[in-house]
Amino acid sequence: MKKQVFSLGLKAVIVLGLTTLAFTLRAETVFVTLEKDNALAIVDPVKGALIKTINIGQRPRGIAISPDYKHLYVATSDDNTVKIIDAETYKEIGQLPSGDDPETFALNSAGDRLYVSNEDDNLVTVIDIINKKDIAHIKVGVEPEGIAVSSNNQWIISASETTNMIHWIDVKTNKITENTLVDPRPRAASFTADDAQLWVTSEIAGTLMILDVKSKQIIKKIRLDIPGVTADKIQPVGVVIDKEKKWGYVAIGSANRVAVINAQTFEIEKFLLVGQRVWNLAFSPDQKRLYTTNGQSNDISIIDLESHKVVKSIGVGRFPWGLVSKP
Amino acid sequence: MSRVLLKNVFLIFFWSINFSFADDKQVIKIVYISQELKLPSALSNLDPFIQHKGLTGAELAIKENNITGEFTGQKYEIKKVLVPISADIVELYQQQVGKDVVFVVTNLPATQLKKLVKLGSSKGKLFFDATTVDDALRNEQCLDNVFHLLPSRAMRADALAQYMMKKRWSKWFLVTGPSQADRDYASAIKRAAGRFGIKIIVDKQWTHTYDARRTAQSDVPVFTQEDEYDVLVVADERGLFGEYFDYRTWMPRPVIGTQGLVATSWHRTHEQWGAVQIQNRFKEQAGRWMEEEDYGAYLAVRSLGEASVRTKSNKMQIIKDYFLGNEFALQGYKGKPLSFRAWNGQLRQPVLLAAAKSLVSVAPIEGFLHPKSELDTLGFDQSESSCNNASIKNNTILPIEIKDEKSENELDRLIKQAKDKIKQFIDNLK
Numbered sequence: 001m002k003k004q005v006f007s008l009g010l011k012a013v014i015v016l017g018l019t020t021l022a023f024t025l026r027a028e029t030v031f032v033t034l035e036k037d038n039a040l041a042i043v044d045p046v047k048g049a050l051i052k053t054i055n056i057g058q059r060p061r062g063i064a065i066s067p068d069y070k071h072l073y074v075a076t077s078d079d080n081t082v083k084i085i086d087a088e089t090y091k092e093i094g095q096l097p098s099g100d101d102p103e104t105f106a107l108n109s110a111g112d113r114l115y116v117s118n119e120d121d122n123l124v125t126v127i128d129i130i131n132k133k134d135i136a137h138i139k140v141g142v143e144p145e146g147i148a149v150s151s152n153n154q155w156i157i158s159a160s161e162t163t164n165m166i167h168w169i170d171v172k173t174n175k176i177t178e179n180t181l182v183d184p185r186p187r188a189a190s191f192t193a194d195d196a197q198l199w200v201t202s203e204i205a206g207t208l209m210i211l212d213v214k215s216k217q218i219i220k221k222i223r224l225d226i227p228g229v230t231a232d233k234i235q236p237v238g239v240v241i242d243k244e245k246k247w248g249y250v251a252i253g254s255a256n257r258v259a260v261i262n263a264q265t266f267e268i269e270k271f272l273l274v275g276q277r278v279w280n281l282a283f284s285p286d287q288k289r290l291y292t293t294n295g296q297s298n299d300i301s302i303i304d305l306e307s308h309k310v311v312k313s314i315g316v317g318r319f320p321w322g323l324v325s326k327p
Numbered sequence: 328m329s330r331v332l333l334k335n336v337f338l339i340f341f342w343s344i345n346f347s348f349a350d351d352k353q354v355i356k357i358v359y360i361s362q363e364l365k366l367p368s369a370l371s372n373l374d375p376f377i378q379h380k381g382l383t384g385a386e387l388a389i390k391e392n393n394i395t396g397e398f399t400g401q402k403y404e405i406k407k408v409l410v411p412i413s414a415d416i417v418e419l420y421q422q423q424v425g426k427d428v429v430f431v432v433t434n435l436p437a438t439q440l441k442k443l444v445k446l447g448s449s450k451g452k453l454f455f456d457a458t459t460v461d462d463a464l465r466n467e468q469c470l471d472n473v474f475h476l477l478p479s480r481a482m483r484a485d486a487l488a489q490y491m492m493k494k495r496w497s498k499w500f501l502v503t504g505p506s507q508a509d510r511d512y513a514s515a516i517k518r519a520a521g522r523f524g525i526k527i528i529v530d531k532q533w534t535h536t537y538d539a540r541r542t543a544q545s546d547v548p549v550f551t552q553e554d555e556y557d558v559l560v561v562a563d564e565r566g567l568f569g570e571y572f573d574y575r576t577w578m579p580r581p582v583i584g585t586q587g588l589v590a591t592s593w594h595r596t597h598e599q600w601g602a603v604q605i606q607n608r609f610k611e612q613a614g615r616w617m618e619e620e621d622y623g624a625y626l627a628v629r630s631l632g633e634a635s636v637r638t639k640s641n642k643m644q645i646i647k648d649y650f651l652g653n654e655f656a657l658q659g660y661k662g663k664p665l666s667f668r669a670w671n672g673q674l675r676q677p678v679l680l681a682a683a684k685s686l687v688s689v690a691p692i693e694g695f696l697h698p699k700s701e702l703d704t705l706g707f708d709q710s711e712s713s714c715n716n717a718s719i720k721n722n723t724i725l726p727i728e729i730k731d732e733k734s735e736n737e738l739d740r741l742i743k744q745a746k747d748k749i750k751q752f753i754d755n756l757k
Contacts, residue, residue: 119604120604120607120608122394141394141395141398142391142394142395143601143604161601161658162391162395162658163391163394163395163398164395164633164636164658165395165398167398179398179399181399181636181637183656184633184656184657184658184664185658203658204656204657204658204663204664205656205664206664230697230699230700230701231700232663232664232700232701232702235662254662
């Protein structure tokens with residue numbers, strides 16, 4: 001089996017080499033949760049093909065990978081659990097007590113804590129991964145969704161969609177210490193690699209907000225207006241920033257585009273047309289490519305980050321929700 | 328730890344917070360007022376009678392506002408005034424609603440709403456009409472300081488018409504019931520037909536009985552034996568006979584309107600854009616599905632929550648200005664930000680097109696374009712509305728402060744003059 005994959009990978013490299021796409025020789029795997037197919041799609045992004053689809057549980061949504069790339073964590077919302085999947089064999093090796101209806105979660109940089117948003121109960125559940133135990137429940141605003149942990153392991157932030165706030169939770173005490181009121185229906189949030197800023201999207205106001213982590217204040221608000229697209233279609237969701245803090249990327253839902261934002265000047269560089277209702281984003285491990293899940297067109301798009309061009313879209317299955325990649 | 332136990336722990340936790348901070352919180356007082364109505368008897372026992380439609384929605388929103396209030400130092404209090412069927416609403420309102428309350432959520436028919444808004448003691452209060460659908464209230468009879476949460480009949484009819492145009496089912500057979508509400512619904516349907524190029528082939532009044540045995544089996548086939556048409560549109564707001572048409576028409580034709588495929592602001596089949604979350608929260612609280620009236624009252628209280636959190640205020644004028652400004656964007660679980668139309672106080676919103684167990688589509692339908700917001704392809708757009716609400720208008724169009732009635736009349740005169748001139752100009756162009 002492995003041999004076969006390898007030879008396919010080799011063929012792909014030759015093909016791609018001919019089309020002068022600057023992909024590296026290294027193999028890479030992208031895992032995509034398929035909300036409606038109750039499955040996980042496994043994609044070879046170098047070859048640009050869907051390798052296989054495995055059944056995983058009811059309504060899989062949030063997904064993360066351990067820092068050593070050995071374990072996948074997948075929230076199977078209707079099973080009320082987060083499953084641990086071996087990233088090599090794709091076998092389920094355990095479950096985590098996520099609380100009801102887990103959708104999004106964040107993994108800390110050490111890989112030993114998982115923070116889960118429990119949307120229906122207005123809670124953030126803290127899970128000790130090694131002991132597979134829930135160790136704290138933090139009361140937050142109505143409908144918590146976006147969640148992130150700073151890489152210095154100081155802050156957990158939870159975005160509540162109806163309360164319209166970013167709650168700043170101290171990692172040491174698991175208590176909220178501050179709250180920042182943001183634009184309506186904040187969806188996703190990401191820390192910059194240096195932990196100096198938090199980038200937050202507002203689905204309803206159509207904005208990207210840059211928060212200063214020290215002051216917890218919004219220092220910049222960017223309206224993601226697209227010429228020729230009416231304002232009510234501008235529904236930003238996923239947001240990621242590269243390690244060098246050079247570029248940030250925002251998935252703009254029903255506008256079917258990804259905004260490329262200069263992370264230094266906060267200017268919008270351009271909009272890239274991807275699939276329909278683009279939802280979540282993930283970098284390749286080397287950050288040379290960006291992957292998007294397109295919920296309505298049932299595919300993922302691959303963006304080459306050197307040229308900022310969409311180079312390929314790959315059909316994966318119904319309602320692709322989240323994705324991660326591993327070398 | 329079990330979920331129930333956990334919840335109780337937090338409830339206690341919350342109470343203690345409430346208690347300790349109660350003094351220095353900004354309090355936002357709301358009155359919810361409704362009156363019992365005389366309802367026609369139900370067609371069947373399929374749907375249980377629902378008490379407190381509307382109130383439960385307001386209560387859910389208060390709960391949510393107060394969770395946010397924990398973080399913003401605000402507290403939302405609701406006083407319920409439930410008027411018995413035989414009581415005088417004006418009398419009770421004047422007894423129960425004091426000067427200290429400026430925000431009033433109403434679950435009342437248009438006639439009662441108008442009575443309350445026009446009272447001297449209502450001056451300085453902001454009304455949230457959570458339940459009416461009357462087009463007149465959004466046009467020639469529009470009221471000062473009233474915001475309408477549910478889509479008007481015109482918005483509903485336009486939503487249906489857009490979807491029918493997409494399907495190219497453009498020949499309609501309209502059946503209108505005997506009540507004024509039915510006639511108003513039928514007028515909205517006719518307006519929509521005119522706007523979207525739909526032909527009403529047959530236009531008939533329902534004059535038969537409401538008896539299932541007789542009406543459904545024998546009257547409907549005969550009644551519908553008419554010229555060729557695509558869909559049958561029924562205008563029966565009280566639900567007395569509309570359900571009898573499906574499967575019984577002379578020709579095999581789908582039914583839309585007040586029965587069959589309905590246009591509504593909320594429906595139990597709706598679960599996109601986070602709607603499943605609020606459906607679950609509501610069911611957990613009420614033990615039943617969320618109805619349109621609940622959604623209207625929910626949005627009323629939530630919009631006040633949103634505006635008061637953003638402005639940090641509980642003052643009527645500040646809240647009203649915020650509603651009418653460009654910043655206000657309410658999350659209503661329909662995928663688009665909701666906002667108020669400055670010209671008549673109507674909440675802009677997508678309209679759901681639902682069959683009994685399936686959400687068929689959501690209007691505005693793709694392809695119906697508008698220079699400002701596609702949501703304004705539904706209902707009376709700014710240029711079409713005859714709402715002469717100077718105090719609402721002057722907030723957005725004319726930055727003139729009006730201090731007395733005299734200058735208000737003067738402004739009306741100027742607006743009329745300007746309108747006439749524009750009309751003249753257009754006529755000349757023709």
